[in-house]
Amino acid sequence: MNALEGQIAVVTGASRGIGEAIALALAERGATLCLVGRNRDSLQAVLAATRTPQRQHRCYASDLAIDDQVDELAAVLERDLPAVHILVHAAGALEWGPFENSPAHEFDSQYRTNVRAPYVLTQRLLPRLKAAQGQVVFVNSSAGLSARANVAQYAATKHALKAVADSLREEVNADGVRVMSLFVGRTATRMQAQLHAVEGKAYDPASLIQPEDVAALAVHALSLPRTVEVTEIALRPLRKPA
Numbered sequence: 001m002n003a004l005e006g007q008i009a010v011v012t013g014a015s016r017g018i019g020e021a022i023a024l025a026l027a028e029r030g031a032t033l034c035l036v037g038r039n040r041d042s043l044q045a046v047l048a049a050t051r052t053p054q055r056q057h058r059c060y061a062s063d064l065a066i067d068d069q070v071d072e073l074a075a076v077l078e079r080d081l082p083a084v085h086i087l088v089h090a091a092g093a094l095e096w097g098p099f100e101n102s103p104a105h106e107f108d109s110q111y112r113t114n115v116r117a118p119y120v121l122t123q124r125l126l127p128r129l130k131a132a133q134g135q136v137v138f139v140n141s142s143a144g145l146s147a148r149a150n151v152a153q154y155a156a157t158k159h160a161l162k163a164v165a166d167s168l169r170e171e172v173n174a175d176g177v178r179v180m181s182l183f184v185g186r187t188a189t190r191m192q193a194q195l196h197a198v199e200g201k202a203y204d205p206a207s208l209i210q211p212e213d214v215a216a217l218a219v220h221a222l223s224l225p226r227t228v229e230v231t232e233i234a235l236r237p238l239r240k241p242a
């Protein structure tokens with residue numbers, strides 16, 4: 001039997017990239033999906049790609065950069081979901097630019113999407129996660145461990161997300177809830193294609209981490225026996241960019 005059969009998994013950022021790959025891998029293991037992103041059609045397309053149409057998958061359109069929409073989403077999830085076994089925070093926003101002229105409003109928007117929304121959604125779904133002895137996955141970044149030039153805002157949000165995950169883990173392990181951060185390096189997604197464009201670098205997706213490999217690792221960790229907790233995984237491309 002699949003380890004995650006019958007489990008309800010909420011995945012943000014599921015319309016493409018790493019979130020989509022994790023969602024599809026979870027469905028493959030038998031989970032029922034609740035996908036979150038801004039565009040319902042994109043989420044429906046991901047659901048159509050699952051090979052498990054009989055299950056009661058759902059999708060929810062919500063802009064996680066807008067506080068009211070996050071509150072509405074949390075209320076709808078509370079209404080719809082009898083339990084939450086897995087909560088994956090994959091939605092993320094990245095603005096690249098020199099410290100000197102990166103506008104504060106871009107910092108605010110990244111904070112909302114990358115830190116505040118995962119915080120609020122986890123807080124609101126925590127009773128269901130505790131009841132199910134569930135699992136929370138934060139898709140973080142190598143920038144959440146070490147900040148490089150031109151990503152001060154993004155790196156700050158990802159450092160904050162690490163703090164949220166670490167503090168949460170200390171509080172909820174006693175309830176049987178596992179909390180994992182994935183510190184992902186450059187992965188072949190639209191975000192990375194856009195980053196290469198603004199950096200003025202040639203984009204070679206085949207040389208980067210593949211989203212399916214991130215997903216395989218995440219789902220393996222989520223499927224491990226309950227005697228163990230994977231707290232962090234760091235991944236980076238084998239071949240370093242020039």
Ligand SMILES: NC(=O)c1ccc[n+]([C@@H]2O[C@H](COP(=O)([O-])OP(=O)(O)OC[C@H]3O[C@@H](n4cnc5c(N)ncnc54)[C@H](OP(=O)(O)O)[C@@H]3O)[C@@H](O)[C@H]2O)c1
Nearest residue numbers: 013015017018038063064065091092141186187189190191
């Ligand atoms: N790719 C990399 O190299 C890399 C490296 C380190 C960490 N990460 C992290 O991995 C996660 C996934 O990124 P990705 O590479 O898969 O990027 P991506 O392909 O651009 O996907 C980003 C996802 O986040 C969703 N999203 C963005 N802003 C949102 C908002 N305001 N409200 C709701 N959903 C929003 C997007 O959905 P819609 O646009 O449809 O709303 C999309 O599903 C992010 O947290 C990112 O920081 C990526």
